[in-house]
Amino acid sequence: MAASVDLHKISRFANIAIPLLAVIFFFGGHFIHFYIHFLTVVFIILTVINIFYLHIQKKHTILRNFGILGQARYMLESIGPEMRQYLFASDTEERPFNRVERSEIYRKSKGIDSASSFGSQMDFDNSEVKIRHSMYPVDKQDIKPFSLTFGEERGVKETYTITKPYLISAMSYGALGKNAIQALARGARLAGIPMNTGEGGIPKYHMEEGGELVFQIGTAKFGVRNDDSSLNQEKLIKLCTDPSIKMIEIKLSQGAKPGKGGLLPKEKITEEISKLRGVPQGEDVISPAHHIECTSKQTTVAFIKHVQDTVDIPVGIKLCMGKTSEFRDMVKEMKNQQVYPDFIAIDGAEGGTGAAPKAFMDGYGMPLYASLFAANQILTEQGVRDKLKLLASGKLINSSKQFVALALGADAIYNARGFMLSLGCIQAMLCGNNTCPVGITTHDPALQKGLIVEQKAQRIANYVKGLEYDFYEMLAASGIRDAKDLNIEQLYIPNDTALADQITTLLSTTK
């Protein structure tokens, strides 16, 4: 596109004007008033910088061609996201979550009614899945209270029951700062929902709050590892003596970076993190792309059994769907070995992360709705849907999206970034930089100072209360008396969606 402003002309003018002004102010200071020399100094400095940019530095083409004017461009570019977010972006435009979606969370978290006026700002153009209401809504008091028991199918010694369809999805101490973890853990306890620890090792700050936890075993097995990343059974058994640990989740993959492990740079390995994660200080720690024990469907299922045999609580897995055929083969192998995880958490490719390579974040994995449908369908087709619970995550931050996931087969909802927003996240997209302006994904005490644990914990509780209120309202409107009766019939799925494609493909390949 042709630029309407001739930058070259303006920069040539600036390159002459700056030293000229330095000379003019010099004479002004000499003949008119001494204080004008203040401007002389400013323009001499600008002249020197300009000469440096134009003739000495060789790194930046823009600066070499345009001098100081090019620097202005860099400055404007660096504040572009903020300018767009605050001034120009429309309410439905931003990614990953637009203002309409974020506002719903902020309002719920503050306990403000989320009713709005005039009309929806969402699309009704066949790109969105909608929910079908019933001509015969039921009364809320006739709806069966939600209850879901993990581990009942396998008859584990200590089953775990949730009474709200929500869990805080994995976010480790490390990705999040101490205050954020404390606020989430306290909020989860107030709300009566469990929180996943993420793969950050011994969940010290989570446990201090006395809530209920799902301990995540990542591929590096922080907190429960041997030096070669294999599982240290004794460490796991010892950890599970803590009554707050209610379930174990083996993370096979994550939506934001499926097929990829993580890197914990040595700079982030403080003495405390080194102890909690069980890794040495002074060297980078690379999380493998897969568990060292899991190199095939046989060994993966055997590893699930190994962990189940080690602890008396429910043990599930988390994965992002890639090839549906691999998922089907794994389910067949489960049948073969007669080993079933107590839950499978499907994480959509649209999921979040503290940090991930862009190619993986943008390009890999199946989106949630299609993969959730696929998982539910394959488990049903293989006759094992009743052997386990199905959880779902991937931008399920508001009530209607959660309801769609439940109708697609999820038994309960994992939610990470919704809870970050509830903590006050402004979507600054700086999670990996340690500079989060609202003190959530940073360890900088100056930035964490603003995150008041007690107040934010209450927001988490309010958010859950708001979601739960909507959940029962929506069941009533759909004419459903028990959440377990939710199914795909409740949904209006336009042909243009990825979900519709997946439905057609899977139904045509299902024998």
Ligand SMILES: Cc1cc2nc3c(=O)[nH]c(=O)nc-3n(C[C@H](O)[C@H](O)[C@H](O)COP(=O)(O)O)c2cc1C
């Ligand atoms: C800051 C941050 C840290 C995360 N850390 C982990 C982690 O330790 N383990 C994991 O399995 N997923 C991790 N996730 C992914 C979430 O648990 C979740 O699967 C994903 O963000 C999708 O849910 P959401 O769309 O509700 O955020 C993290 C996500 C975020 C935003």
